[in-house]
Amino acid sequence: MKNPIFARVRLYRLVMNALFVALYVILGTFLSFKIPGAVQISFSTVPILLCAFLFSPVDAVTVAVLGTFLEQILDPSPYGFMTLPMWLIPGAMMALAAAIGAKRARMAKSTRSAVLLTVLTVACAEVLLTVLNTGALYIDGYLLQYPVKALHLLLPTRALNCLVRAAISCVLCLSLVPPLRRQLEKRKH
Numbered sequence: 001m002k003n004p005i006f007a008r009v010r011l012y013r014l015v016m017n018a019l020f021v022a023l024y025v026i027l028g029t030f031l032s033f034k035i036p037g038a039v040q041i042s043f044s045t046v047p048i049l050l051c052a053f054l055f056s057p058v059d060a061v062t063v064a065v066l067g068t069f070l071e072q073i074l075d076p077s078p079y080g081f082m083t084l085p086m087w088l089i090p091g092a093m094m095a096l097a098a099a100i101g102a103k104r105a106r107m108a109k110s111t112r113s114a115v116l117l118t119v120l121t122v123a124c125a126e127v128l129l130t131v132l133n134t135g136a137l138y139i140d141g142y143l144l145q146y147p148v149k150a151l152h153l154l155l156p157t158r159a160l161n162c163l164v165r166a167a168i169s170c171v172l173c174l175s176l177v178p179p180l181r182r183q184l185e186k187r188k189h
Helices: 004-030 045-054 057-074 084-106 111-144 151-188
Strands: 033-035 039-041
Touching (some): 004 045, 039 151, 045 084, 045 151, 057 084
16 A cells, blocks of 8 residues: 555645646746847746755656657747757756755755855856757757857856856745745645
């Protein structure tokens, strides 16, 4: 016979993952600002980061992949869906990196170490996502034969976007993860 508490926890995580995916899509598709070319100002990474800090790497990667897939479907490229699988990789890698860092932050001996590890994890995850998305943009351009030389001009804007997003994501994760974790602990009992 299955343990009802275990089933309830699994259902709760599934519902939370669905909420994180929905939040990702809303932030990435409807509450983002796109600069013509290849820069999107969005905080759709926050749900991935929160999921990485609250649940397992599998949950975080699932949220990243499903969120990116739905975002691509809702706001498709003018070139179609030919390179869609390639666009799932950066978010998945970011989620995995964040989940690994989050595990280390959870195991920190002091609050100061946990905060430092959280900041480093979020910053590294955001930089990784920006680098991988920029690489995917170049590959996409070469495969679909649209002009990629102009992308060089957008690199400073993409870097600035990454830094601002990382700073805001750090503040949000540091303020949201502890109360959310306390709520999760209450749910388990």
